[in-house]
Amino acid sequence: MTHRGRAVVRPGEFRLVPGSESVPIATPKRRAGAARRLRRSTPAMMALGFLVMIHALAVAGPVVLSLDPFSTDPLGGLQGTSALHVLGTDELGRDVLSRLIYGARVSLLVGLLSMGVAIVTGSIIGALAGYFGGAADAWLMRFTDAMMALPTFFLILAVLAVFGGGPVVVMLVIGLTSWMQVARIVRGEVLRWRVAEFVDAARVIGASDGQILARHIFPQVAPSIIVTATLGVAFAILTESALSYLGLGIQPPTPSWGNMLQHAQQYLWSAPRLAVYPGGMILLTVLSYNFFGDGLRDALDPSLRNV
């Protein structure tokens, strides 16, 4: 790589010299601008508010709950709203509200952790492909494309058939089938940044590849990863609830919004609210994650705004 012009790039400076990158580097000043843009978007802020609330409820659940989501009351089943049970009871007499909150814990935790698995896997694969290029890039990307072409839901079903349900398997299997988008984005970003001047500078002073990736390139890639992660959590929550609905995800009696819907289906005529509540929660949560992720993406890189 030849060096033309100044060796040091000042923050926010655009370089139109071939061999370097003409993109602004994420500095504190740019990040503040992004935060400001995010605050200005009403849907994103509303979404954030809802997300904070639902996560706080999920975390503080056992403290807030006065009723046990597992204790059954066979004689008091399918009751409507009452003073004791704010949202009524389900078919086994369990309190719906506390099951919803407990289910929030389960669904959100599984959603976040499966995204974590996907992010880690995808970032590693994408970074390796983008940074080292050549044959490694070609093979890794071919593998990624192949995985993207597969109907992963069927694979997930097959895996769950073999290993049974349960939170850990579900997390792993969702994570290991949704890393591809992350890998592509990370690869694109790493390709973009590995030709930056500061990378050359780091190499000149003796930084190893690992150090360059971790300490120099990663901070620039992080915003894109965060956006993808946010949108990915939405997808993970949807997938987990679908699996639990089918009976292959979170197993009862542990409540998850998905399996609550499964039980509710039998009582659709007598107590439709049992289906409306969990489904509505899934919808609101996923919607909020999608709105927030979209707002985040617009805030971090307004040049993509025409999407």
Next chain:
Amino acid sequence: MSLYLARRFVHAILVLFVVSVLTFALVNLAPGGPAIMTTMETTVEQREAHRIRLGLDKPIHVRFGKWLLATFRGDFGRSFNDGRPVLEVLGERLPPTLLLGAATLLVSLAAGVPIGVFSATHRYSPYDHTVTLFSFFGVSVPAFWLAIMLILLFSVELRWLPSSGIATIGTPFSIMDRLQHMIMPVVVLATVTLPQLVRFTRSALLEVLSQDYVRTARAKGMREPRVLFRHALRNALIPVATVLGLLIPRLLGGAVITETIFGWPGMGQLAVTSAIGRDYPLIMGVTVIVAAVVIAANLAVDLAYGWLDPRIRYE
């Protein structure tokens, strides 16, 4: 062009091979082994004899080779459930799923592209914002919940549409009847694909409209509709073709839930019942065949892509 096709074809075969390896490995990793007899009380000798009969004492690569060869002959084994040849079961279940998938894609394209085009040409109008809002809802709604709500509304309350199945039992074949059964499943499936197509068409068209050649056409005095249809749209449809390739696996995945709820006798429902029933030969057959369908569909999309974009052909 033929080189391009040949490359894609080889790629497709490789992917299919990898899928079969994965599936086979999966089933053989099952706790209890691939041929557990779950409900019978068996003696050790019986289990041993059964193992030998199924060839399970041979090393795994031998087993895989035998399975692969059998697959080429069309022998996917027999279902654990009722002993029927897997291929036969798959043959029954594939057409309904293909019907649902094709109908959904058709509807999504027919509705999605015009909506996307209109959205792009009227950017930031109230119409555009409404469309974007609906798109968000579409991708955020859990499909099974939407299905249940639709059944509640249209089958229970209004009694306008049948709630399950592919046709009304006992009545002669009628297109109207089939269509009635198809509406709700297609709507549910399209809820996922339509918003994505709309968004993608919109952004693709926006990008094309900002290109220089569009500016030139307008500067030369070409009327706007002609600019749109003769130049802009054609180029915008190229990335839309790629997105179709991505949507097909998602579509089939969505079909699993939809078929289960609507009692649609397709591959998706089969996947669920065989997964719950631990019917390993069937699971393997379903996974491999569905993967093959998706890969074939992607190949078709690649073909279309190569035909639409002449630049690709000469790579």
